[in-house]
Amino acid sequence: MENSEQLHKIRHSLAHIMASAVQKIKPEASFGVGPAIDNGFYYDFLVDENFTEAELKSIEKEMRSIINKKIQFVHETWPIDVAIEYFKSNDQQFKVELLNDLKTKGTTAVADAGDDELAEGSEGGVDEISIYKTGDFVDLCRGPHVDNTSEIPADCFKLNKMSGVYWRGKEENPQMQRIYGLAFETKEKLNDYLQMLVEAEKRDHRKLGQELDLFVFSDMVGPGLPMYTPRGTVIMNQLKEALNEIGRDNNMESVSTPHLAKLDLYKTSGHADKFEDELFRVQSHYKQEFILKPVNCPHHTQIYSSRPRSYKDLPIRYIEQTMQYRDEKPGQIGGLQRTRGFTVDDGHTFCTVDQIQKEADLIAEVIEKFYQNLGLWGDHWVSLSVRDPKTPEAYIGDPDDWQLAEEMLQKVSDDRGLGAKRMEGEAALYGPKLDFMFKDALGRETQLATIQLDFAMPKRFELTYTDKDGSDKSPVMIHRAILGSFERFMMTLIEHFAGAFPLWLAPEQVRVIPVSDKFGEYAKSVHEKLHKLGVRVKLDDDSESLGKRIRNAEKLKVPVIMVVGEKEQESDSVSIRRHGKGDLGSSSLEQAMSMIEDEISNRKL
Ligand SMILES: [Zn+2]
Ligand SMILES: [Zn+2]
CATH class of the missing domain: 3.30.930.10 (Bira Bifunctional Protein; Domain 2)
Known part of the structure; x- marks a missing residue:
């Protein structure tokens, strides 16, 4: 945790460095705000044409080159009118707008998260403003930043996504492009996080649900x-x-x-006030108003x-x-x-x-x-x-x-x-x-x-x-x-569980697969016995190859696959594959059934 202040400085500084890189690659860009956020940073830009993936790569490359130049973050205090003039002459409309707000209202606070870094919070106007210079790039900011770009490991960040946002979060304002970056203290920590994202994506319930x-x-x-x-x-x-x-x-x-009740019930309970805008109101034909129950x-x-x-x-x-x-x-x-x-x-x-x-x-x-x-x-x-x-x-x-x-x-x-x-x-x-x-x-x-x-x-x-x-x-x-x-x-x-549910919860608990048509009858009898036991079991005797049928069951993460062929038929047994464990060899049908029954009824993991 002692590093968190330095990490915050790194992330915030990277936002400036990214803007500086964008200034070089797209000189016509207008700059919005660029704060540090959880796991990284972002900056908003107004550009004629949206950034391409290739441009993102060059911005990243340019950022590394800026970092490697060991540039000083120079802090200066300017009279606000000087700052307004400076940004006007550089066609930076958004910075001018923020400065005018600071001058008249003393704050830039609006809906956008990035703004509070500038908010001075005083009642009246502000007459001096804090400026940071990173090479040729000049930005309004209260800091803090690293003193020198050499404090930032050049491989500790990655630009990872873009999105469209409205200036200051208002729909009537111009739409800007936001570039997000991830940043950590070290390359290893960045990689750990990227790895976690990959894993999380695999486990995403929306994806797996589908x-x-x-x-x-x-x-x-x-x-x-x-x-x-x-x-x-x-x-x-x-x-x-x-x-x-x-x-x-x-x-x-x-x-x-029931799923609904008179509004009065929720007035008495206090939920009508508590959930006010979240209540679904249902109008009865008989001049009564009902509410779909919120609780x-x-x-x-x-x-x-x-x-x-x-x-x-x-x-x-x-x-x-x-x-x-x-x-x-x-x-x-x-x-x-x-x-x-x-x-x-x-x-x-x-x-x-x-x-x-x-x-x-x-x-x-x-x-x-x-x-x-x-x-x-x-x-x-x-x-x-x-x-x-x-x-x-x-x-x-x-x-x-x-x-x-x-x-x-x-x-x-x-x-x-x-x-x-x-x-x-x-x-x-x-x-x-x-x-x-x-x-x-x-x-x-x-x-x-x-x-x-x-x-x-x-x-x-x-x-x-x-x-x-x-x-x-x-x-x-x-x-x-x-x-x-x-x-x-x-x-x-x-x-x-990444979709691989324990046996008792699995939608389909067992799939029986005969190696070929010849053993279809035996497979059916295995299926029948499991079904009678109350097991959620399916038989796959399709004409597809054995490998394909096993893969199909694996894809659905069926916990137990029973493969049956000549050997199994002769000895009244099954060959068992467990999801995530692979081939467990063969066991007598009786044994397999009691193992399954025990695992289900005791809700084992
Ligand atoms: Zn800053
Ligand atoms: Zn309750």
């Missing part, structure tokens, strides 16, 4: 509304079954609720309140796997990461304050087991969001209950060795929570599981239970999800 025929989108259905194919649905159903089993084992009760909690409160509850009934644990809807901005929708309709494994526990720890602990245990079974436990971290100690009065609910609840969640983390990171001020207004964050193939974090306490919603819906002393009390509500949204979880699974 290749393995798991889910589809349709323009006619609409963006952000994924549909699962038969193969994808198998995985969904297996996950649902695993979750239902957890529910049955832990006295969680399944409930079912399930309000529905569940209505099941709770449908009959009187006593302290003896608590805890009550409802679970439901159902779809929720949010009208996400079209620009933010992509693959399964963010969708407009998504299936949640939702659950709500209603309990007393005293029961919080035990209930939260039960959910944490279930979460740990579930992720352990999938080999995902370990690649995660947990956060404990608590109140801001400076403003305890800003939160809904009794401060004593809050105190106790925070202590209980901390205890759950301590007892289970979750090592939850305490995040002060991150709690929702209505209660503290534990979130479980997992990394995807690109190293990005995704929140999947959560345990969230809620003191407010039971009060909003006037939920009560009769306590031992006969008085009415308000239960605590715990919102929890084990896998979060099935869509996001599916994305995580696809990328984690």
Whole structure:
């Protein structure tokens, strides 16, 4: 981490060096802004004709030559009018615009990320401006940069992509070309990152979802509304079954609720305000407005309140796997990461304050087991969001209950060795929570599981239970999800396993392939026996070559391929190929079947 400041300087300096190289190769270019970003840098240019791949290569080459010349980054302070004159005479309209903004408003802050490097933040105008010179290239900038280009390893960067962007992010402005570069401290680190990108691309769930025929989108259905194919649905159903089993084992009760409800329900719950623009509104013919549910909690409160509850009934644990809807901005929708309709494994526990720890602990245990079974436990971290100690009065609910609840969640983390990171001020207004964050193939974090306490919603819906002393009390509500949204979880699974799912999850578990027609009957009998066992099995007795048929199965990442020929037919056996492991030799059919049955029923990895 101590290098991060130097790395930032390198990236920022490379943006200037790239602009300097562009100035030489395309002298007519106008320059926008060029900040350092995660993993590298970019610069925006207005050019008559878009850069070609060949030009990108020459820019890269020119950059290396600038670096090798060991040029000094010269810092100067100019009166702002001198700077305006300078950039005007060089036809740099965007720099002039930025300078005029600084002169009159004291800031250049608009939507574009690159601008804040120039923002001075003062109320009035600015009369002096910070300038950096790199050889012939002069730029407005506050820095910091390397002192000399010799500090930059000439092979630590790579220009990797281009995109069209509007000047300052506004559509009415000219469209510029943005060139992105990747940059790290060393060539090795750059190569590691490039390697990771290649790997991540192979694992990209959108690509694999298509290749393995798991889910589809349709323009006619609409963006952000994924549909699962038969193969994808198998995985969904297996996950649902695993979750239902957890529910049955832990006295969680399944409930079912409709996909819409009156707007009033969400006004009472507070979600009408919270999700405002994300609500899908449905107009009934009978002058009633309905909302496609953005969450399930309000529905569940209505099941709770449908009959009187006593302290003896608590805890009550409802679970439901159902779809929720949010009208996400079209620009933010992509693959399964963010969708407009998504299936949640939702659950709500209603309990007393005293029961919080035990209930939260039960959910944490279930979460740990579930992720352990999938080999995902370990690649995660947990956060404990608590109140801001400076403003305890800003939160809904009794401060004593809050105190106790925070202590209980901390205890759950301590007892289970979750090592939850305490995040002060991150709690929702209505209660503290534990979130479980997992990394995807690109190293990005995704929140999947959560345990969230809620003191407010039971009060909003006037939920009560009769306590031992006969008085009415308000239960605590715990919102929890084990896998979060099935869509996001599916994305995580696809990328984690690179599409090679464990046997119990695989859409097709076994493919039986006879080496030739002669053994078709025996292959059929093997297929039949596996099918009767409940295995998802297919027979491929096509006329294509054996090699081709094996490759076809490999392409779909079928975990077990059974090849049968004369030897196998005679000894009532099969020859087994496991995906990723190759040829495992032959085994008796009976043995193979019990191995498969064991692996599936125990959900082995
Ligand atoms: Zn700079
Ligand atoms: Zn909820």
